[in-house]
Amino acid sequence: MRVLFVFIDGVGYAPAGLANPVCPEVCPTLCRLMADAPRLDACLGVPGLPQSATGQATLYTGVNAAQVMGRHKEGFPGPTLCRLIQQDNLFLEARRRGLRVCFADAYFADAPEELAARRFKSVTTIMSLTAPETLRFQKDMLAGRAVVHDLTRQALVAKGYTGPLISPETAGEQLLGVAAENDLTLFEYFQTDIVGHSQDRARAEATLRALDAFLRVVAEGVPEDMLLVVTSDHGNIEDLGTRGHTYNPVPLIVRGPGAETFRDGAASLLDVLPRVLRALG
Numbered sequence: 001m002r003v004l005f006v007f008i009d010g011v012g013y014a015p016a017g018l019a020n021p022v023c024p025e026v027c028p029t030l031c032r033l034m035a036d037a038p039r040l041d042a043c044l045g046v047p048g049l050p051q052s053a054t055g056q057a058t059l060y061t062g063v064n065a066a067q068v069m070g071r072h073k074e075g076f077p078g079p080t081l082c083r084l085i086q087q088d089n090l091f092l093e094a095r096r097r098g099l100r101v102c103f104a105d106a107y108f109a110d111a112p113e114e115l116a117a118r119r120f121k122s123v124t125t126i127m128s129l130t131a132p133e134t135l136r137f138q139k140d141m142l143a144g145r146a147v148v149h150d151l152t153r154q155a156l157v158a159k160g161y162t163g164p165l166i167s168p169e170t171a172g173e174q175l176l177g178v179a180a181e182n183d184l185t186l187f188e189y190f191q192t193d194i195v196g197h198s199q200d201r202a203r204a205e206a207t208l209r210a211l212d213a214f215l216r217v218v219a220e221g222v223p224e225d226m227l228l229v230v231t232s233d234h235g236n237i238e239d240l241g242t243r244g245h246t247y248n249p250v251p252l253i254v255r256g257p258g259a260e261t262f263r264d265g266a267a268s269l270l271d272v273l274p275r276v277l278r279a280l281g
């Protein structure tokens with residue numbers, strides 16, 4: 001089965017209230033999808049607030065990276081975490097099975113060597129570099145065959161991009177186009193975490209509205225023979241009362257054939273990778 005995996009950084013469950021912008025008035029599609037999704041533990045049995053590097057590494061390796069590190073690690077992986085990701089991961093396993101795999105986020109670069117030379121690399125960059133054919137670059141974005149992490153390309157303007165901006169809906173259509181050509185497509189969205197740290201309600205609402213428009217197109221347009229999986233690494237934006245991440249559980253949204261089996265028994269970030277691999281067959 002083909003899988004479209006959408007990662008949304010820093011979205012968890014919190015009670016409704018003034019500090020929680022994740023509400024039906026702001027993001028109806030996301031709320032609807034979250035309503036019946038299993039809630040995954042992101043704390044992984046390790047004290048402290050969950051963080052992205054260990055959370056994402058856990059999602060993509062199926063190994064409890066926080067336990068391996070003895071703590072939750074934020075930002076960019078160091079040597080130990082890097083080795084863990086390079087040893088084996090979602091992309092390597094899917095490629096071993098002969099599947100077509102794509103990381104649909106467009107890098108503002110032209111070749112894998114440019115990314116490899118970067119001093120700071122994210123979990124997903126490290127993973128993608130273990131199977132460089134999965135990477136997409138500027139030329140792919142301009143051809144509509146890759147999506148910029150902020151959906152609209154606005155984030156690229158400060159980096160010198162002078163091309164057209166696109167709507168979140170168009171970004172959703174382009175992601176569906178990429179997914180149609182691959183067995184496993186991963187897309188990552190970070191603005192939710194960035195805005196969550198800002199504690200700015202207006203910015204949070206604007207971000208969630210854009211994400212919601214994108215998700216609506218993706219959820220409605222995903223073909224019948226494709227599984228849509230949406231999850232996160234830790235909570236953040238659902239509680240603007242705190243500047244850091246939260247201990248809240250995160251959603252495991254699954255839509256499509258076999259969704260029931262996929263969701264069954266899923267309880268933590270550790271449970272995502274084995275299920276994605278099982279769905280891929």
Ligand SMILES: [Zn+2]
Pocket residue numbers: 010052193194197236245
């Ligand atoms: Zn964060």
